[in-house]
Amino acid sequence: PKRIAVIGLGTFGSSLANELIEQGAEVIAIDINPELVNNISGKVYNAICFDCTNENQLQGYGIGSLDLAIVAIGENFGNTVIITKILKDLGVRVYSRASNDREERILEAVGADKIYRPEHEQGITRAKEITYSKVREVVPLRSDMELIVTEPGKLMLGMKIRDLDIRRSYGINIAFFGKMKENGEHDYRIPNPEDVLNEGDLLWLIGSNDHIKKFLERPS
């Protein structure tokens, strides 16, 4: 399992740490605030309370043997930069959190291996979800690709998957389709060409942003 330090146990840091534990990682959870350290100490490999801008303490806790350190501090950017620099100088792989473009560039300049901007990412995702009306969900993916979950247009109902011709006309793939029931259960399945699209079915489409946009803006 990977040994990963999470520094800063605010909402982002603690969710990240908790999910890493779920996924079987060895998590070292660190915060200057003892209450936050106590909250997580039952679940983690190690929970430590100290100020991470203190290089001696950071070294003392064996931070050199990590697979990865994540600086999840949000508001105190000064601390984020300092801690990132200390860890990079110790040869640790570091992912750090930024609140805007400038902070992102500063962290890259001091060597952060990856930058997280959680609120920014979510703002974009949720805005796309809101804007399309038949679309229940938009999920931005890497390389300008996206997945959408959408109700089919009226003209599509009763048609076979192969006759929809979505692949050929729009270059997008139907990853899954099926119904979502009231109780949260669903019957999503990989589409076969002979399957028929019915009222209540949802389509999971995946393709480039441009292709998805063309599909959504098609004359209905």
Add this chain to the structure above:
Amino acid sequence: PKRIAVIGLGTFGSSLANELIEQGAEVIAIDINPELVNNISGKVYNAICFDCTNENQLQGYGIGSLDLAIVAIGENFGNTVIITKILKDLGVRVYSRASNDREERILEAVGADKIYRPEHEQGITRAKEITYSKVREVVPLRSDMELIVTEPGKLMLGMKIRDLDIRRSYGINIAFFGKMKENGEHDYRIPNPEDVLNEGDLLWLIGSNDHIKKFLERPS
């Protein structure tokens, strides 16, 4: 176009507002802090500076004619609850931001139509991305489904898509495959049964969390 008010122009609120504008919505951006209102006033339909817990002002600005209001305030939960309640009493559809479970339940109790927990969502997403090693990216989707972008296992190289038997063995679909080049360009395409998987190709797989997990934990 939809008329949407975004209340609270921190990192989440301003990213949300900016992307809504990108997507063609009529955005009314509101914050008690004049500097944040000024920053966005060039781009939005309307940018207003006032304290949204003031019900008279909220009504005065025609908030009743909105398609949707989003309360994107983060730290001051008291304000979030009050503003959510005022808007619900005015008959507006409201999405509100929470920082934890309890806040989420409180907002549901006062009638919020949807709850956002941006840092929490991102913590989970990033943790999954980190934990799988061949996996370049994990994207959690609704209904316990997920998409992953992964390098193929060594045993898969040189095989045809149809012989991989991923659909039948694991119930997951190959949405796209292809190479990502250095300059960020890619040749991702919808797989045909006769396509051959080569060194450098990435697979975009989509399926239920359990099926993806079984696939990733298969004996290699």
